Amino acid sequence: MTGVLSAYRALVARGELRPDCDQEAVATHLDRLATALATPPPGRLARLFGARPAPVRGAYVWGGVGRGKSMLMDLFFRHAEGVTKRRVHFHAFMLEVHARIARQRTADPGDPIPPVAAGLAADSRLLCLDEMQVTNVADAMILSRLFDGLFGAGMTIVTTSNRAPAELYKDGLNRELFLPFIALLETRLDVLRLDGPVDYRLERMAGLPVYHVPNGPKTTAAMAELFFRLTDFPVEDRAHVPTAELALPSGRTLHVPKSLKGVAVFSYKKLIEGPHGAEDYLAIAQAYHTVFLVGVPVMGPERRNAAARFVAFVDALYDWRVKLVIGADAPPEGLYPEGDGSFEFARTVSRLHEMQSAAYMAEGHGIRAHA
Incomplete structure (x- = not known):
């Protein structure tokens, strides 16, 4: 198996990327994450007693436009083996979430967030979200509870963004209700800055x-x-x-x-x-x-x-x-x-x-x- 870091260094060696110490640092971190995800899950007997794969801490990679965030996440996604996985643009993901919530409300008048989170976590253990940015109140109001459910179900999340977690939904309507989501991201994900001098x-x-x-x-x-x-x-x-x-x-x-x-x-x-x-x-x-x-x-x-x-x-x-x-x-x-x-x-x-x-x-x- 070729790791994330080896794949990144091969691109540099071929001249497809220029050497960039910030990119290499992020690639090194994602390489370790991919290795952790590849750890075999509990055996059949352990599963009978309710054992689950140990949660693997994800990452939040942020920095300016053109720094290579999506490129590195793509490398990580390709080389994350032995795990069910999904890569999706954040906006597309949130559209899907709202559609699932609407269907869940039709089927059951109760709180739709827990079953929606459980359904998403059942589909994949690794979720890669590209270009996280929160621009409307409908997303802002559900993200904390949604992600809390995803993390609670053992999902590993890796996301990219142009903004640090604390800058998400800046000046948004009822932003104080969004702050728990920022705290959740900073608590449950390793925040990696990729903001080198080259765009x-x-x-x-x-x-x-x-x-x-x-x-x-x-x-x-x-x-x-x-x-x-x-x-x-x-x-x-x-x-x-x-x-x-x-x-x-x-x-x-x-x-x-x-x-x-x-x-x-x-x-x-x-x-x-x-x-x-x-x-x-x-x-x-x-x-x-x-x-x-x-x-x-x-x-x-x-x-x-x-x-x-x-x-x-x-x-x-x-x-x-x-x-x-x-x-x-x-x-x-x-x-x-x-x-x-x-x-x-x-x-x-x-x-x-x-x-x-x-x-x-x-x-x-x-x-x-x-x-």
Whole structure:
């Protein structure tokens, strides 16, 4: 069996990764965790007397965008052997949890959280959650009891996040009710910081434009190249890029046509001209560090409502320092040259130019919103 640390060092030796002492430290910790999980479970006689596998302490790996958190968790997941396991994006996991809660309430009017936690723990002993971030009160209010049930059932949890546990759900509604979850994470998981000086994802974007004009095959190819470079998704499997349903505070969900490793792809036609607004755009900005918007047209006076939504969309991404990759029929100053609100649109033009700058690209996701 090749361990996590050996696999990491092999990637460095082949030149696929550069040496990074912070990454190696996390890989070393995850290697020990994988070894602990591979310990054989109790024998048949022991199980008859109720013996369970000893709980293995999990990990919470956090740090800025592009530091290699997801890459290391993927290595760990591949090399965690002899254990039932599951890897899932945190948002997808919470959508599943809410669906299970709804079904449980239909079947039994009692407290749904314990049976839901028991069901999840019965499915896998190891749960890897990518990109934990808590942005709505519906998730915040159930997480402490849910995770307490998962830990109590012997589940090992490894998660990644852009934020330290204490920074989760910062400034959220009724945050004092969320604090027990933070304490639970800090008590039951080893908190590992991965925040070295190199943003590897940003390096992958170096030298590639993020604003493409005009729309057409050349722009489509350039944007596709950048998407697959950022996500490491095999180009030959492009028809199977994962989708997502993003939960909104109002209880609605927003369909994300392509969602992978903190990168989302939307079409202008559906996201800007469709029935969406500030709530949707804020949720996108909080959930994704990079957003692709394809097919942006020149917006004439007849598209004043769409232009206003486009302004709200750019504002949300700008405030959360989201990287925006656009395919458009005109440069920023030509997108909405006249019509109601065209004077105010000038600020959006300025922001679109700033969002292409090296200084903006170097900022961490969410840094302005939580400064």
